[in-house]
Every structure is written in structure tokens, then in C-alpha cells.
Amino acid sequence: MTGWFEFIAAFAVFFASHMIPIRPGVKGPIVARIGARGFTILYSLLSVLVLIWLIVAAGRAPTVLLWDWAPWQVHVPLSLMLPAVLLVTMSIGRPNPLSFGGLNNERFDPDRPGIVGWVRHPLLMAFAIWAGAHLVPNGNLAHVILFGLFLGFALLGMRLIDRRKRRLMPDWERLTKTARRIEITPGGLLRFALGCGIYGLLLWLHTPVIGVSPLP
Structure with a gap:
């Protein structure tokens, strides 16, 4: 059981780092000091660092194989991670009152919603794609727990946010009927371009940071 301690501890810190900072009594003073954009940057950096630790801890956990690895499985995350990264770069910091992660939500224009016209919860969808894609080539129990819980968390999160936003926003129905069109700006x-660059950077850093090559 001691071999699982770091994995359990990393999971506890991960959930704590996502629940505590967004509590009004904690978030309010931080936003007042560094601003909403500063809070978003700090919160995102903390989330990434804890996520990296969690992934590394999963790799150090005892090996309990649930299914064998096959060469074709490498192509699943390799092909799906580019659209996942693009979802993040196309949506982060832009107005999106229908989900989380948006800035200047009062400027949201349902006639020109950008990526939100196609994916209402782009950050959660990117998270779901990342988790589902990495679940395929990782049949070890620790990784199945890791990516399986993240996939379920992202999918359930979309439903819960929709339910809450529908209840709190009188114009939810109108805002969700956004124009689905491609507008090149x-x-x-x-x-x-930034998303493609980040995708390439992730491929380059995957081996030294995670310890496993993402390439066939």
C-alpha cells in the first residue's frame, strides 16, 4: 500500500488545488490583489504543475496491468492531442459566460461566438479528449484510475455547468443558440499557430518530463 501513497497524495493535492482557490473567501482577496487575469494565470500554472506531478506519481505507482500495450495505441493520443490543444488556445481568455475560464464575459456576442459556437465547454472538452486519448495506451491500473476519473470529471462537469447556468442565467437559451460559422481573423x-506550436512543444517535452516517448 505504501507504493500508492504518492499517487493518493497527488490526487488529494490536485482536487484541493482546484476546489480551495475558487472559493469566494479565497478567490476574492487574490483577485483584488492581482486582478482576474492574474488569478487565471496563477490558477492555470498551479493546475498544470500539480497535474504533471499527478501523472508522474501515476507512473511511479505499482504496476497492475489491465490490458496489454499495442503499437497502434500510440496514434490515438498523437492524433487527438492537436485538436485538444487547439480547443484550449482558441478559447482560453476569451468571453464565454456559458462555461468556465472565460474573461470579459459581458462582451460575449452570440452572433460571433468563435469556438463557443461549436463547443460550449471547450476547456472541459479538451480535458476530456486528453484523458480519453491517453486512457487507450495506458492499461496500468493507476493510469486507468487517473485518466478514467478525469474523463468522467470532464463529461459530468459539462452537464453540471449547463444545469447551473440554465438555472442562473435568464438568457441561457438565447446565448446557447450561437452562430456556427468559421470566421478567419x-x-x-x-x-x-500558437496551438500548433504548443502541440510541438508538448511532443518535445513529453519524454524528458513524463518519461515516455509519445512517438511511434
């Missing part, structure tokens, strides 16, 4: 192209 300089800012959008920059975000697309």
Missing part, C-alpha cells in the same frame, strides 16, 4: 490565426 488575425487573432484566430495567431491562436491557431
